[in-house]
Amino acid sequence: MTVPDMTDPAFVATTRTFYDAVAEDYHDRFRTVLADAPLDRALLGAFAELVGTEGRVADLGCGPGLVTRYLASLGLRVFGLDLSASMLEIARRENPGLRFERGSMLELDLPDGALAGAVSWYSSIHTPWERLPDLFGEVRRVLAPGGHLLVGFQVGDEPQRHDRPWGHPVALDFERRRPEPMAGLLEEAGFTVLSRTVRIQEGDASAKVPQACLIARR
Template sequence: MVEHDAFSATREAYDAAAPTYAELFRDTLRDRPLDRAILSAFAEVVSARGDGQVADLGCGPGHITAHLGELGLAAFGVDASPTMIKLARQAYPGLRFDVGSMAALNIADGVLDGALSRWSIIHTPPQELPAILAEFHRVLAPGGHLLVGFSASDDPSHPTQVFDHTVALAYRWWPDHLAAMLCESGLAEVARMVREPQPTDRRQFREIQLLARKA
């Protein structure tokens, strides 16, 4: 029987879109200096506390995982889409990529110095997000850092807003609301980067990247 939950729908949508997605976003960091800056800061704080083992959760075709490796981290990728993982392994054969769900990571407790969730939580229904954040907390070592990127809601009275992501149903989050949810999960906000929409952006949403630390 085919599942019809949000996870299955998202996985199937990204399987279908994987080749096009990989082509569109392979060089996405080249023209995004602020993204490169926050990833560099993330790499620095992660490297300061351990051997730099980092999971890129929702890694897609692996280009960000590879960038983290170039920054000196022991990075590996996890994605729900088998097709995305196949493309990532082909493009970056020297790196590890696993098929998996953010809701049930095949990662031991407290082993990661860092975790990256770059626009991967946006497909998580609001009622399911606390369990995802609890998984992030579980796999991080004490003092480990999480960097989570997402599209921002523009109405604080509606902490989540649905939008058409083209690939799969997605949600925008009010930044303070998501920061509070992180805190409830044991992940305290350290910093945030707000990027206002640019004329060339496909979607005119603010982009938020929150850096949090496990106590």
């Protein structure tokens, strides 16, 4: 996979630096998040059924590999991709039987049509709006005709700033989007949107930010 370097856009470098710094604390905080989220598991399960078990699937922005592992448990031939070397170190440590590679969603080192499915599980939220067409276009390029994409994100109009999480001297904006414009971008990139789901965040009862999930087909 393509390794990010000094030519990366500033937002890519900032995202990588942030997650390199917080990786272990992030993993400790979210290691059981799917166990407490039946609706998320249902959406990932629906995606897995649509994709099937024959083709390859990429978990783009996989972090410590939680979703990668869950999709593998459903029988998918899945590998993880992430910018952060620290996140990938955890993913490999916790999931020794799975493949994880370093790279950028904006420049996937894959042939055209190589994948049956791709997941962007809260990993497009650090990409500026004006660069999302590039991201979705690149994902479409590597999906085979009929391949499926799942995109998860928080719903809203203003970003949430995470400043010095767990005491680390880093900061990052977490963008919130509306499902309708996101669906429009996917359609402009050549996808057919099959499903739009908006739900209350599971787990933490005090967290009221709605969560969205789009499933689309090339």
